Amino acid sequence: MTQTITLHRPAARPSPDATSKASRWLVQDIEALFHLPFPELLFRAQTVHREHFDSTQVELATLLSVKTGGCPEDCGYCPQSASYDTGVKATKLMALQDVLFAAKQAQAAGATRFCMGAAWRAPKDRDIEQIAELVSAVKGLGLETCATLGMLEDGHAQTLRNAGLDFYNHNLDTSPDFYGDIISTRDYQERLDTLERVRQAGVKVCSGGIVGMGESATQRAGLLAELANLSPYPESVPINNLVRVEGTPLANQAPLDPFDFVRTIAVARIAMPKARVRLSAGRQQMGEAIQALCFLAGANSIFYGDKLLVTGNPDTQADVDLLTRLGMTAGQPHV
Numbered sequence: 001m002t003q004t005i006t007l008h009r010p011a012a013r014p015s016p017d018a019t020s021k022a023s024r025w026l027v028q029d030i031e032a033l034f035h036l037p038f039p040e041l042l043f044r045a046q047t048v049h050r051e052h053f054d055s056t057q058v059e060l061a062t063l064l065s066v067k068t069g070g071c072p073e074d075c076g077y078c079p080q081s082a083s084y085d086t087g088v089k090a091t092k093l094m095a096l097q098d099v100l101f102a103a104k105q106a107q108a109a110g111a112t113r114f115c116m117g118a119a120w121r122a123p124k125d126r127d128i129e130q131i132a133e134l135v136s137a138v139k140g141l142g143l144e145t146c147a148t149l150g151m152l153e154d155g156h157a158q159t160l161r162n163a164g165l166d167f168y169n170h171n172l173d174t175s176p177d178f179y180g181d182i183i184s185t186r187d188y189q190e191r192l193d194t195l196e197r198v199r200q201a202g203v204k205v206c207s208g209g210i211v212g213m214g215e216s217a218t219q220r221a222g223l224l225a226e227l228a229n230l231s232p233y234p235e236s237v238p239i240n241n242l243v244r245v246e247g248t249p250l251a252n253q254a255p256l257d258p259f260d261f262v263r264t265i266a267v268a269r270i271a272m273p274k275a276r277v278r279l280s281a282g283r284q285q286m287g288e289a290i291q292a293l294c295f296l297a298g299a300n301s302i303f304y305g306d307k308l309l310v311t312g313n314p315d316t317q318a319d320v321d322l323l324t325r326l327g328m329t330a331g332q333p334h335v
């Protein structure tokens, strides 16, 4: 049986360089990709991946929570929100030498990118000054730098850029119409505003989302359409599979079908061909075969290190072994 799927979008595939309204992705077109037969979807994703990248190369990005817990936001998935009893203790901002120590360890283990996360709603001016010092020290080691600190005000992104920040991570998390079910303390537009400030300051955008939160397939497509229609789309796109943490409202959420997670990676690759698509949270729960399928679907980056921010991640040795068994190498994929 042959299946014909019509995509209601302009003939030219939208790309970071083609940012006119005419090239916007429609949610229904993204959704049509999700409904392709699995082998066809993966074939298309691989084709796009190979047009732009060495498909055997995977970026290793290490995360460090430089300020943990006690967050005033109520993101329903997050173990660091003060609204939920998850057993995560709130800490102060880490000292420079401790951050540098962790960054050197990550670099020695093979990471090329170091991302510092803080459980803030929005950093204050003083916080930005301190983070700028961390960024500049980590950059000095020769690592690519990334920070995720919450909403930024005017001038913050510029200060971070001057300190050597390469990427700022701020996720859209889900589709606009599901967002209100997950977070009430910050709206979608505020997220878009922060991304715009990052872009304007000349810092590269890292933005993605979480799947497996109970969203519909259309809402999953809605997230990817929002990301792909950013103009230009993010250079880096983390796709997180919800880590269900005891105490959070989503602790008992039914897990997503793993093939739907792989499909999400594949569609992200097709809709954002030149992005680094990161197979992010949830790898520890996923198993190696599904991770391998994610690489086949176009993922070319992972979080590397025994911990994400507060939850677990595969051991570094397990990741090195997996890449070796797959004949893949760590590297900095570029277009």
Ligand code: SAM
Residues within 6 Å of the ligand: 077, 078, 079, 080, 117, 118, 119, 120, 121, 148, 149, 150, 151, 169, 170, 171, 173, 209, 210, 240, 241, 242, 243, 244, 245, 281, 282, 309
């Ligand atoms: N506080 C900042 C913010 O929200 O932008 C930065 C840190 S926050 C933990 C970064 C991202 O981690 C969130 O936007 C979300 O996508 C992801 N995340 C948090 N908890 C998660 C979980 N339990 N499972 C999967 N992803 C999660």
Ligand code: DTB
Residues within 6 Å of the ligand: 063, 079, 080, 117, 148, 169, 171, 208, 209, 238, 239, 240, 243, 280, 281, 308, 309, 310, 311, 312
């Ligand atoms: C992203 O998209 N995922 C990372 C990073 N950006 C900051 C965070 C994942 C957090 C998973 C749950 C935790 O350990 O807190």
Ligand code: SF4
Residues within 6 Å of the ligand: 071, 072, 073, 074, 075, 078, 079, 080, 081, 082, 118, 119, 120, 121, 150
């Ligand atoms: Fe706070 Fe970020 Fe967690 Fe939301 S995701 S509760 S903003 S640390």
